[in-house]
Amino acid sequence: MDFLRPASWEEALAAKAEHPTAVPIAGGTDVMVEINFDHRRPEYLMDLNRIGELSEWEVGEESVRLGASVPYTKIMEHLRAELPGLALASHTVASPQIRNRGGVGGNLGTASPAGDAHPALLAAGAEVEVESVRGSRRIPIDAFYTGVKRNALAADELIRAVHVKKADGPQQFSKVGTRNAMVIAVCAFGLALHPETRTVRTGIGSAAPTPVRAKAAEEFLNAALEEGGFWDNGKIITPSVAKQFADLCSAACNPIDDVRGTASYRRHAVGVMARRTLTWTWESYRGAGRTAYRKGGAA
Amino acid sequence: MRVNFTVNGRPQEADDVWEGESLLYVLRERLGLPGSKNACEQGECGSCTVRLDGVPVCSCLVAAGQVEGREVVTVEGLADYARQRAEGGCTTGACGTSLQNAQQWEAKGTDSQTGEGTELSPIQQAFIDAGAVQCGFCTPGLLVAADEMLERNPNPTDADIREALSGNLCRCTGYEKIMDAVRLAAARQSEEV
Numbered sequence: 026m027d028f029l030r031p032a033s034w035e036e037a038l039a040a041k042a043e044h045p046t047a048v049p050i051a052g053g054t055d056v057m058v059e060i061n062f063d064h065r066r067p068e069y070l071m072d073l074n075r076i077g078e079l080s081e082w083e084v085g086e087e088s089v090r091l092g093a094s095v096p097y098t099k100i101m102e103h104l105r106a107e108l109p110g111l112a113l114a115s116h117t118v119a120s121p122q123i124r125n126r127g128g129v130g131g132n133l134g135t136a137s138p139a140g141d142a143h144p145a146l147l148a149a150g151a152e153v154e155v156e157s158v159r160g161s162r163r164i165p166i167d168a169f170y171t172g173v174k175r176n177a178l179a180a181d182e183l184i185r186a187v188h189v190k191k192a193d194g195p196q197q198f199s200k201v202g203t204r205n206a207m208v209i210a211v212c213a214f215g216l217a218l219h220p221e222t223r224t225v226r227t228g229i230g231s232a233a234p235t236p237v238r239a240k241a242a243e244e245f246l247n248a249a250l251e252e253g254g255f256w257d258n259g260k261i262i263t264p265s266v267a268k269q270f271a272d273l274c275s276a277a278c279n280p281i282d283d284v285r286g287t288a289s290y291r292r293h294a295v296g297v298m299a300r301r302t303l304t305w306t307w308e309s310y311r312g313a314g315r316t317a318y319r320k321g322g323a324a
Numbered sequence: 325m326r327v328n329f330t331v332n333g334r335p336q337e338a339d340d341v342w343e344g345e346s347l348l349y350v351l352r353e354r355l356g357l358p359g360s361k362n363a364c365e366q367g368e369c370g371s372c373t374v375r376l377d378g379v380p381v382c383s384c385l386v387a388a389g390q391v392e393g394r395e396v397v398t399v400e401g402l403a404d405y406a407r408q409r410a411e412g413g414c415t416t417g418a419c420g421t422s423l424q425n426a427q428q429w430e431a432k433g434t435d436s437q438t439g440e441g442t443e444l445s446p447i448q449q450a451f452i453d454a455g456a457v458q459c460g461f462c463t464p465g466l467l468v469a470a471d472e473m474l475e476r477n478p479n480p481t482d483a484d485i486r487e488a489l490s491g492n493l494c495r496c497t498g499y500e501k502i503m504d505a506v507r508l509a510a511a512r513q514s515e516e517v
Contacts, residue, residue: 058367070343122381125379206487
């Protein structure tokens with residue numbers, strides 16, 4: 026094994042081009058487990074910790090550019106207003122020690138269906154900025170996950186940053202596990218209200234081969250909210266609408282039975298989380314914040 | 325490969341390090357500092373917790389090469405680290421803990437029951453006084469994590485303590501005595517101010 030220590034992003038891209046099998050390591054919370062357990066013996070290990078810009082973020086007009094290695098702790102502490110869904114999801118990641126090291130770039134690189142960031146990224150709307158010596162491109166989050174632990178990265182590409190849309194309305198994240206800390210999701214659900222466009226977006230974790238959106242459920246809810254004038258009148262969501270939304274979210278799952286839970290449990294739990302997160306976000310929208318949201322700013 | 329980094333305030337050099345090796349292995353097997361414990365090797369148990377540039381991390385999940393040029397504090401250096409923090413930084417020329425002292429560090433002193441005669445950090449003394457140690461395997465990781473929390477948050481609520489220690493598993497005490505110990509250390513700390 027060789028240990029590569031690029032001191033700059035350009036050096037990292039050059040090294041990845043020269044050694045496409047090199048495994049990038051940042052927080053190490055996935056990669057080191059595989060090495061410790063002898064599940065993986067990469068020819069090259071490429072440390073990204075020396076590239077300072079990967080641990081930085083910028084808050085722009087429309088979105089936040091989140092460096093691939095920004096640890097979850099920083100997202101929780103500094104980006105709760107801009108990225109509430111992702112901040113909530115970050116807080117459910119493992120333990121303080123892991124949150125101090127792990128970041129969204131690693132979650133995307135591993136592309137496990139159980140990664141905690143995915144539902145929040147899907148719900149908020151995001152683009153993954155990837156680069157190689159051939160050039161840079163932005164992959165829409167919906168096109169990023171291509172299979173179980175597979176993503177749209179080419180062999181010579183590295184994840185540089187994630188561009189996540191700033192919240193224009195309430196967002197929620199919910200996760201089922203056996204306890205609060207140190208738990209991998211049995212299943213998870215993210216929901217974001219987007220009052221500016223009068224749409225909702227969802228993200229489902231750990232209940233299909235990849236993280237997925239419940240698109241039929243989103244379309245149904247978008248239409249129901251529009252039809253009932255809910256965005257303007259701020260009424261309580263009709264229970265039948267919430268139930269139909271929950272059922273459609275369950276239907277969007279394609280889960281498996283495994284040690285953490287059965288497929289039918291996952292479908293059921295996703296429905297429950299969909300209904301709950303809808304209630305939480307809608308209550309928050311109906312509350313003091315609605316006027317602010319309608320003006321177009323998450324004040 | 326060779327790795328140069330700072331351990332408990334002193335520069336150290338580890339040789340013949342395998343590229344896939346963890347910081348934990350380097351500390352225990354190459355530098356002779358077995359205070360950080362090796363249990364799950366997957367970041368679940370927290371018994372290998374050290375501070376990397378001040379931040380608590382699982383040393384089993386840090387690749388050795390990643391610590392080049394960086395600062396690590398282990399449980400063996402915790403007493404000196406806490407003392408220097410209380411003194412407002414490094415006041416004398418000899419700061420930190422030498423490798424030899426760290427290798428020989430024990431919470432024994434003249435009385436192993438009370439820790440008397442050994443210089444302990446406040447959190448270590450509180451663990452002894454509250455009876456928060458049974459087999460002791462999880463203790464180093466808990467001490468490092470709890471000490472860092474008290475540095476950041478001198479008046480923690482019970483929820484703060486639980487969250488700060490949520491990455492550290494103990495299989496003997498049931499955590500209540502550990503909670504007592506951290507509350508005790510926090511109370512003593514606020515009395516001193």
